[in-house]
Amino acid sequence: MIEIRNLSKRYGDSTVIDNVSLDLADAGITAIIGPNGAGKSTLLGMISRLQSIDAGTVHIDGLDITATPSMTLARKLAILRQENQIxxxxxxxxxxxxxxxxxxxxxxxxxxxxxxxxxxxxxxxxxxxxxxxxxxxxxxxxxxxxxxxxxxxTDYVLLDEPLNNLDMKHAVDIMQLMQRASQAMGKKVIIVLHDINFAACYADDIVALQNGKLAFQGHPEALITADKMKALYDIDMTIERFKGRPIGLYYA
Amino acid sequence: MMRALKRLSPAARLAWVGLLTVLAGVAFMTWNVRAGWAFTLPFRGEKLVAIALVGYCIAISTVLFQTLTHNRILTPGIMGFDALYLLLQSVLVFSLGNLFYVQINAQLKWLLDVAVMTGAVCALYYWLFVRQRRDLHLLVLVGLIFGVLFRSFTSLITRMMDPAEFDALQDVMFASFNQIDGSLLGISLLVAAIVSALLWRARYAYDVLNLGDDPAITLGLDQRTLVMRTLVGIAILVSIATALVGPVTFFGLLVANLAYALAGTHQHRYVLPLAGLLATAILIGGQAILEHLLHFGTGLSILIEFGGGLFFILLVIRQGRRS
Known part of the structure; x- marks a missing residue:
């Protein structure tokens, strides 16, 4: 379990992550969603020790990430960020x-x-x-x-918008792979997603961020509703059902 | 032939470059021997060791600096090493006077050069990296600005000098492989060996660092500590080379990129020795050809800078095209 307590991050005057407390329980796939600038990537970066923490704590299976040797964490948690230039x-x-x-x-x-x-x-x-x-x-x-x-x-696999720049087929491929990884290998996958419908179809738990604060957390069934999406993204959405999951339509 | 070359394993490539280096060394030692062997061997041997050491230091420091910065057209020179060296020399000449500067104890001056250059980098590093928690790129940029500042100071001082002093300074402003002080070799070798041994221990970590800073941390590398230690090592190696022959800017760029191309692998355990050997082979072979074939006394550094400069432009153009 990843326990996040009173986590904050500031860049100058702007607060990117504002006193966030939440538990990422051992669900198979946890999706982090939210509008641009909500602090999704920053949260992931802080959980994975790539970005420094201004206030608050992160514990991974009881280990304080700021006090645990990097090499020990490397066997617990792996992260893939958006830009990888070698x-x-x-x-x-x-x-x-x-x-x-x-x-x-x-x-x-x-x-x-x-x-x-x-x-x-x-x-x-x-x-x-x-x-x-x-x-x-x-x-x-x-x-x-x-x-x-x-x-x-590692037990935990963190992916920061892995579907960026992928076409539909490849995006679906990746999500199915992560589903298999969580089911067959017992990985706990925490994934930042832009498309809420990928989160609705694949996630077991969804964390919604808004302006650096935790807006909602819960199962897609409870979270993907017209009211909550309006509150989160400020857009009118029609919720339909697809293969037993809620799906949001917002294209027109 | 190109295909046969492509199939060679990194170890075999390393062996071939090693052989080339030995050949260059033998040519340098035995070509055109007029005086007796008893004179020639120690005389040329000392020069050989000095040139090899300089080439080695420049090559290793450049490869590692490029690994730290993830950039293949940078050299440690961008941090203003040579500018600081020149400023130090001009301050010495200006304050002590021409005569005293020439007579100054070589070991003492070596120690001063190395201490000031290494110390400056460590201080800069401590200020930005440890105290302010800034990243390496800012450090490099600040180094660049300091380099400009040092150069301006140097030119200010040279303007205030009398011509005789300026003449003495002119001698040290360009790298020279002919006036290496043999008495400095022992200590230089020792320090370079210790630094190399320490750096060599992190050879696998450097491979990981090549992936980028974030992936390196993800894989459990203590990136800041590694960068800090490596930077100090680079500062010492560059200081040794500069204190022995003077500022050499483009040479490291040339050998580092040749080494990447020839090594056929990203692994530092091959790239580092290959770069060191290649630098030695080029410097010694070049010196042998210049001295004995073309009967040139000086000028190797000028040729190398010329070649290196052209190569640099080529690299920039190629990178520009790729992106």
Whole structure:
């Protein structure tokens, strides 16, 4: 469980995360939603120790993230952020092998290589393993990064808008993969999503942020309603049902 | 042939460049020996070691600096090292006078050079990185501004000098591989060896750092500590090279990028030694050809800067096209 207590973050005068307290219980997929500038990425960055905390605490399975050695956290939690620019030319397999660094410190043993193969297979990357990252399409590259994150073999997997710049098919592929990862591997996936309908279809728990504050938290069934969406995004939405899940229509 | 080259493993590539370095060394030592061996070997040997050390320091510091900054067209020179070195020399000449400057104890001056340059980086680093918790890019930018400030001070001082003093200063303003003081070699080698051993221990961590700062932290790297230690190491290596031969700016850029291209891997355990060997081979081979084939006394540094400068422009144009 990830316990967040009175978390705040300021940039100069503007408060990006304002006294947020919430528990990310061990649900399979937790989606974080909210309008632009609500502080979704910042919250994820603070949970994963990439951004400093101005006030408040984050505990992961009881470990205070500011007091726990980074290497210990690296075996508990992995995060993939939005922009990933690598200054060297890497092959897919090299990138994925980096996921084993918290365990092998750069010298992968047979067990590590087995994990790498498993992650490659899980993301259908076997044929692309020897390709350079810059020769891949956006969707393939995103899969390679997710393979690295899964290879890190952590209980918690945090993804910051992994569907950005992906077309519909690839976006659905990624969400189904994360669903399989949470069901088959027991991963707890925490994912920032722009499209509320992906959250409605796949998430077991939704956290809605607004202006740096926690607006709602709950199951999609309780959260994806016309009233709450109006309050959150200031847009009129018609809620329909699709495969037993609520779905918001807002395109016109 | 290109295809055969592509199939070579990184270790084999390293061995080939090693062989090239040895050949360059042998050529440098044995070409055109006129005086007896008893004179030539120690005379040229000292120079060989000095040149190799300088090349090595520049190569290693540049590769690591590029890894820290995630940028392949930067060199530690951007932090204003050479500018600080020149300012220090001009202050010394100006305040002590021409005669005293020339007679100053070489070891003492070496110690002063290295201490001031390393100290300045550590101070800057401590102020921005530890106290203000700012990031590396701001540190580099502030270094750049300081470099400009130092250069302006230097030119102010040179304007106030008398011509004889300026003449003495002119000698140290350009890198020279011919007037290396042998008495400084021992201590330089020792310090470089210790620093290298410490840096070498983080060779796998540097590979992770290449992924970017965030991924490196995610993978459990203590990025700030690593950057801090590496930066101090870079400062020491650059200071050693600069104190021995004077400012060399573009050479590191040249060898670092050649090393990336030749190594065929991103792994620092191959790239670092390869860059070191390559730098040594180029400097020693170049010096041998200049001295014995073209009968040039000085000028290697000028040629290298020329080649390096052209290469730099090429890199910038290529990067511009890619993005």
């Amino acid at each position: 200054s060297t030319r890497l092959r897919v397999i090299d990138l994925v092998t980096f996921g084993r660094y918290p365990y092998c410190k750069g010298r992968p043993g047979p067990e590590d290589l087995e994990q790498v193969q498993r992650a490659l297979a899980f993301l259908n990357l076997d044929d692309l393993a020897q390709r350079f990252l810059d020769t891949l399409s956006g969707g393939q590259r995103q899969r390679a990064y997710i393979a690295m994150v899964l290879c890190q073999d």
